[in-house]
Amino acid sequence: xxxxxxxxxxxxxxxxxxxxxxxxxxxxxxxxxxxxxxxxxxxxxxxxxxxxxxxxxxxxxxxxxxxxxxxxxxxxxxxxxxxxxxxxxxxxxxxxxxxxxxxxxxxxxxxxxxxxxxxxxxxxxxxxxxxxxxxxxxxxxxxxxxxxxxxxxxxxxxxxxxxxxxxxxxxxxxxxxxxxxxxxxxxxxxxxxxxxxxxxxxxxxxxxxxxxxxxxxxxxxxxxxxxxxxxxxxxxxxxxxxxxxxxxxxxxxxxxxxxxxxxxxxxxxxxxxxxxxxxx
Numbered sequence: 001x002x003x004x005x006x007x008x009x010x011x012x013x014x015x016x017x018x019x020x021x022x023x024x025x026x027x028x029x030x031x032x033x034x035x036x037x038x039x040x041x042x043x044x045x046x047x048x049x050x051x052x053x054x055x056x057x058x059x060x061x062x063x064x065x066x067x068x069x070x071x072x073x074x075x076x077x078x079x080x081x082x083x084x085x086x087x088x089x090x091x092x093x094x095x096x097x098x099x100x101x102x103x104x105x106x107x108x109x110x111x112x113x114x115x116x117x118x119x120x121x122x123x124x125x126x127x128x129x130x131x132x133x134x135x136x137x138x139x140x141x142x143x144x145x146x147x148x149x150x151x152x153x154x155x156x157x158x159x160x161x162x163x164x165x166x167x168x169x170x171x172x173x174x175x176x177x178x179x180x181x182x183x184x185x186x187x188x189x190x191x192x193x194x195x196x197x198x199x200x201x202x203x204x205x206x207x208x209x210x211x212x213x214x215x216x217x218x219x220x221x222x223x224x225x226x227x228x229x230x231x232x233x234x235x236x237x238x239x240x241x242x243x244x245x246x247x248x249x250x251x252x253x254x255x256x257x258x259x260x261x262x263x264x265x266x267x268x269x270x271x272x273x274x275x276x277x278x279x280x
Contacts, residue, residue: 048215120210123223
């Protein structure tokens with residue numbers, strides 16, 4: 001009798017473990033299906049042209065594909081990636097390649113780009129001068145205080161032959177410390193990027209990233225100099241790396257690649273330089 005009781009106990013335990021395993025498999029399948037069938041998206045962007053780009057050029061295509069899209073606007077360059085990593089948003093649009101990679105490394109995040117989008121160039125604006133040729137000794141310039149965007153501003157000055165930088169320095173993270181020749185004694189003043197449009201009232205020159213310039217109603221064509229922008233400095237749609245192959249990520253990419261997207265760009269975002277893939 002004891003033998004039969006033992007056998008029965010073993011059988012019951014085996015059935016229980018099998019059922020538990022099946023439940024876990026079902027839970028995994030359900031989670032996988034939930035990820036694939038995600039139909040409510042939150043896309044973050046800095047306030048101004050890139051929030052507008054999401055609303056006008058990306059959101060409509062996604063909604064036609066059956067998604068409900070909420071655009072979450074940010075006023076700085078830090079929170080959009082933190083929100084992406086903690087799951088508060090599903091994608092963001094505000095940063096170029098070097099900023100994304102640097103921020104991810106410094107904050108131990110896993111970020112991946114989906115696609116590069118048309119981007120307004122950084123420009124140097126001034127209420128004092130109409131040309132960089134006019135600047136006087138001791139002229140002050142406000143530049144972004146984050147490394148990758150400060151490098152962009154300094155490169156504009158290098159291209160204008162106003163300064164020289166150490167060729168051995170990391171060209172992606174140039175700072176005022178890397179300036180080796182500054183014959184006009186240009187005073188470099190790092191500021192938060194969002195403050196740069198207002199800085200034109202207090203400094204002679206201000207190097208303003210395109211999105212902040214447009215958000216402040218500054219026209220790209222009014223800049224006295226603009227950067228020669230490679231694709232690495234154009235903004236891109238970014239997701240958490242774990243979601244790079246998710247269906248919603250593929251659908252966001254398809255929305256940007258659509259004819260409707262380019263039509264809106266041509267009509268609503270004049271002056272935005274197109275990435276290489278759009279020129280083919």
